[in-house]
Amino acid sequence: MADRGLLVFENTSEVIRAEDRLKACGFQVKVMGPPPEIRTGCDLVIVFPLIEELNILRVLEQAGVSPLQSAPVASPLLAPVDLFATTDFGDHLMVRAANMKITVDKSSRRIVNISGGGCPDVPYLAREMTGKTLDEAPSPRSLGSTLCGYALQLAYEEIVRQCS
Amino acid sequence: MLLIAGTVPDEAFPLIVEPVRITARGLALGERIVDIARGTPALAAAAAQAASVLGDPPPTVCMAGDIGRGQGSRRIYDYLAQNLNDVAPSVLAFHYLQPEVDGHLKVLLAVQEMQRRPLLIADAGFMYAAKMSGQAKEYDLFTPDAGELAFLADEEAPHPFYTRGFILHGEASVPEMMERAYRGGNAARYLLVKGATDYVANRRSVLHTLSEPNCAAMEAIGGTGDIVTGLAAALMLHGLDIPKAALTACLASRLAGKFAEATPASQAADIIEHAPKALETALKQLFP
Numbered sequence: 513m514a515d516r517g518l519l520v521f522e523n524t525s526e527v528i529r530a531e532d533r534l535k536a537c538g539f540q541v542k543v544m545g546p547p548p549e550i551r552t553g554c555d556l557v558i559v560f561p562l563i564e565e566l567n568i569l570r571v572l573e574q575a576g577v578s579p580l581q582s583a584p585v586a587s588p589l590l591a592p593v594d595l596f597a598t599t600d601f602g603d604h605l606m607v608r609a610a611n612m613k614i615t616v617d618k619s620s621r622r623i624v625n626i627s628g629g630g631c632p633d634v635p636y637l638a639r640e641m642t643g644k645t646l647d648e649a650p651s652p653r654s655l656g657s658t659l660c661g662y663a664l665q666l667a668y669e670e671i672v673r674q675c676s
Numbered sequence: 677m678l679l680i681a682g683t684v685p686d687e688a689f690p691l692i693v694e695p696v697r698i699t700a701r702g703l704a705l706g707e708r709i710v711d712i713a714r715g716t717p718a719l720a721a722a723a724a725q726a727a728s729v730l731g732d733p734p735p736t737v738c739m740a741g742d743i744g745r746g747q748g749s750r751r752i753y754d755y756l757a758q759n760l761n762d763v764a765p766s767v768l769a770f771h772y773l774q775p776e777v778d779g780h781l782k783v784l785l786a787v788q789e790m791q792r793r794p795l796l797i798a799d800a801g802f803m804y805a806a807k808m809s810g811q812a813k814e815y816d817l818f819t820p821d822a823g824e825l826a827f828l829a830d831e832e833a834p835h836p837f838y839t840r841g842f843i844l845h846g847e848a849s850v851p852e853m854m855e856r857a858y859r860g861g862n863a864a865r866y867l868l869v870k871g872a873t874d875y876v877a878n879r880r881s882v883l884h885t886l887s888e889p890n891c892a893a894m895e896a897i898g899g900t901g902d903i904v905t906g907l908a909a910a911l912m913l914h915g916l917d918i919p920k921a922a923l924t925a926c927l928a929s930r931l932a933g934k935f936a937e938a939t940p941a942s943q944a945a946d947i948i949e950h951a952p953k954a955l956e957t958a959l960k961q962l963f964p
Contacts, residue, residue: 604939628898658774
């Protein structure tokens, strides 16, 4: 644990932007749940190798997504879901990650439904993605702001994998 | 009065507190029309359909625009914290709101200060906040699906995204997860668990289960859970006790799916259209 640090951001959208930026720069980072003492609601933190701290903070500052706080990991962190449930309806395939489900028409690869979830970006993501093919639809991480949006991203990646 | 608090996916949508009407163009709130696609508008539309069948006044919504950044939810939290005592609903349903501990506690405090405490229903993001705040026992009804029940059962998860795999994908049955949620103090007075089999339970036992008519496609359709919650809320306002309201809502929702000949590509609005006939049928079947 002591060789890892965590980055705390204002909101989940910033976490997603920072993760994208850091991964694009080749850093070995991971999103996790915050420790209880800094948990405020719909949160994620980025876990990073402490030895890279200065480089990482510089990259984030240049990208305009500086964290609120950077600290060593001192206690066990919650891990996001990493298992999926798939339901085959015949013409349609549904994948669930945590509380989020995405369903596509198998022949056209068109997203016919997004269900589950409870954060306010879910109806927004559903509106923007439903009716589009997996190739046309925006990815949840490009529009989502919450943990439900992040869970939908995982389900989306899995259904893209299964439908490719 | 049934008051429904939730968001619509439009950042420019202001805070509106109005009774709703169903029109051919969507859900009318004063001069504004909202699409009944899913989420809180679907819940409110189902409740409005039920109210018309039951001869009750339509629900009032407290609604604001939010696409996940939390601003609209905070406007709703602030409004409720300041005005609940004056609005004085008999049933209060919380729905798609950014799950924030501070906002939740502020609203719950306002509820506790009301002269007459309403029946409290929590679904979606507000249910997450209620559990995360350790205040689940203050609520009369939670309406999770199976995945959200696993989250309630996991005493360490602050959001369904962190539900531990051995609970989410383990062998535990729905009754076992409900028991675990109650043991951890993370369930409301009653639970309505939506799924292939619907469960209505309290701390002591499972009160009702329902598996027919079976419509597996409903799980894929966004908004079907919202319909069940909306129907249950309207039935509670009408005076049914919570277990009967929950059971009737489950049956009516299943019947509406059957009447709509739902497929995984159906939309919530297709199901809501059949809600009046489905509710009448369910009431006759359960209370002949």
